[in-house]
Amino acid sequence: MSRTRQLSAFAVICVCELLIVLDMTIINVALPQIGIELETSITGLQWVVDAYTLTFSGFLLAFGNLGDRYGRKLMLAGGLAGLGLSSIIGAVADDMAWVLVSRALMGFFAAAVLPATLAIITNIFPEPKEKSLAIGIWSSIAGVAVAIGPISGGYLLTHFSWHSVFWLNVPVAAVALFLVWRLVPNSKAASVGRLDWPGVVLSIAGISIGVFAIIEAPRYGWLSATTLIGFALSVVLVVAFIRRELTTDSPVLDMRLFRIRPFALPALAIAVGYFSLFGFLFLITQYFQGVREYTPLAFGIATLPFAAALAVSAPTATVIAQKVGTMPPLVLGLVLIGAGLIVGGQVELDSSYLTLVLPAMILLAIGIAIIQGPATESIMSSVPLDEAGAGSAVNDTTREIGGTLGVAVIGSIASSYYLTHVRTIVDGIPAGLMNDTEKEYARSSVLSVLQIRERDIPAFFDPARNALIDQMKQAALTGSSHASYLGAGAVFVCAVVVAIGLPRRYRTSGIVGDQVEALAREGVANEPEATPQEQR
Structure with a gap:
């Protein structure tokens, strides 16, 4: 493969990955508009996000294995085509049922795309240093997509309806599909048994x-x-x-890989890192749009430093890991994430964006960026090229399960505290001022303050409305604080486990073939100071 074709294929792969990860976050900005227009409860809005996550997580391993067997380019192309078509369903939907169908199908087809992107990268960059840099860039794009979702969604919602976040996928998927078919080489396992x-x-x-x-x-x-x-x-x-x-x-996933510490512990670090990341994104969405009452576009602009920190840090961390070992960057990244959550837990109603909110975002972004590249490189270097799709699927699955847990656990703690402290107040509001659906929304999420603030009511009730909004905001912040501290504790525990369990000087260098079986037997425990090349 020529150098030009190699770099062109890599650029196309990055576009595909950006589309998939962007779909996970861009929808969050549209939730308030969807809730108001479709008159749905907070449970319905949660399912707009979770329908995608559920099918995406569930089918990653299966599609990763199918790509190894039948060709990763085929999975990539089929997934992009399906993603574009299923997005049209959401773009023309006028009720919640069709929105959920669209999101579930989008997650299903996204599960075919994402494992193929990383598997193809490991095949088009066989040289270890180039592969490490490519994976670092791949990791930074995943992080940046998480961060730029709010600003792209905010821009669209400033000019168009919430349907536009679905329409965006259609032309991007079509262009990506054309480029994949023209530029991306196919790869699959050299020999496979029965499925x-x-x-x-x-x-x-x-x-x-x-x-x-x-x-x-x-x-x-x-x-x-x-x-x-x-x-x-x-x-x-x-x-x-x-x-x-x-x-x-002929297993779908070689379970012996989990006996290799450079495979298992980085997977744990990614899961815990994304646990914190998606939990933090849930809280920060509530904060900017509910507590600060930012417009969607202002919310997106406020998160730009998060994206910048991710973009700069991820490729650098992967290269550094080749020199100092995989363990130090993973531990440092986890510690920075924990510090970011602690700083974020101290935010109050009158806190400055520059002194608390911004530092929390920067610490967490750099921490995630430092973890992603080295952890992904370690996981993929522990997998033979024939199983690159399955290894990529494990890497992606740990992220999604960690992220789902983060939203569920951290979100549940924050929401439970909020609900406990605002339920009585909201229940006492006269039915003439707020109907049952609006009350359920107000009891469930501080995002409802936007609707409450815009509601046309007699001036006599303005003081009571302002008092209600202040109490809702304070309850949301206190609940977020408790949840942030819990997340920080989980991250610090994971940092200790990785520091103890992963060999200090282990460096990735492309473990292939029979080395998987050898390392599975040894667990990289007999020679903790040796690199994989030295263990040969």
């Missing part, structure tokens, strides 16, 4: 049911029968999946 359909079904069912239980836990209660049964069924299916993969000759 393990029972393993595929078990992986989809186990992950999907587990994610569903996590999503619904805040509504039904973490100890409710629905939640506990969901978790129990998920555990049973996941255990059955593991047993199946350990005994079959």
Whole structure:
């Protein structure tokens, strides 16, 4: 492959990844408009986000494996075509049911695209240093997409309706599909056995049911029968999946990889990092649009430093990890994330953007950026090229499950505190001023202050309205503070585990072939100071 073709293919892959990750965050800015126009409750708005996450998480492993077998370019092209078509459903939808159908289908097709992007990168950049830099750029684009979702969505909503966040996907997916077909080389496993359909079904069912239980836990209660049964069924299916993969000759995922610490511990770091990232994004959306009452565009502009920090830090961290080892960047990144959450937990009603909010965003962005590249490189270097799609799917699945847990756990803590402190106040509002749907929205989210502020009421009620808004904002901030401190604790614990468990001087350098089996037996424990090349 010529250098020009190589770089062109990489640029196209980055566009595909940007589209997929952007779809996870751009919808958040449109939620207030969707809620008002479609007259839905906060539960309905949660499902607008979670329908995508549920199908995306559930099908990542399956599509990663199918790409290894039948060609990653085929998965990439099919996923882009399906994503564009399913976005049209949401773009023309006029009720919540069709919006949810669109989001679920978008997540399904996105699961075909994302594992293929990283798998193709590992094949077009076989030289370790180039591969590390490419993965670092890939990681930074994923982070930047998370950050620029609000500003792109804010711009669209300033000029168009919420339907525009769906229409945006259609031309981008069409152009990306054309470029993929022209420029991206195909790759797949050199030799494959029969497809393990029972393993595929078990992986989809186990992950999907587990994610569903996590999503619904805040509504039904973490100890409710629905939640506990969901978790129990998920555990049973996941255990059955593991047993199946350990005994079959052609597994969907080689479970021996999890015995390799440079594979398992970076996967843990990514999961915990995204736990914090998506939890933080949930809180910061509430803060900027609810507490500060920013417009969607102003919200997006306020998060630009977050994107800049991610873009600069991720490629640099991956290159540095090649020199100092994988463990130090992972630990440093986790510590910075924890520090960012602690700083963010101290934000109050009159706090300055420059002195508290901005530092919290910068610390968390740099921390995530430092983790993503080295962790992804370590995971992919532990996987043979024939299993690059499956390894990429594991990398992506850990992110999505971590992110789902972050929204569910951190969001549940913040929402529970908020609900407890505003329920009585909202329930006492006369029906003539606020109907039942509006009250449910106000009890569930501080974003409802935008609707309350714009409501035309007699001037006599203005003092009471202002007092209600202040109480709602204070409850939201206090709940966010408690949730932030919990997230910081989880991150610091993970940092200790990684610092102890991952060899200090381990460096990625492309582990291939029979080394997987050898490292699985050893767990990289016998020679903690050796690099994979030295272990050969």
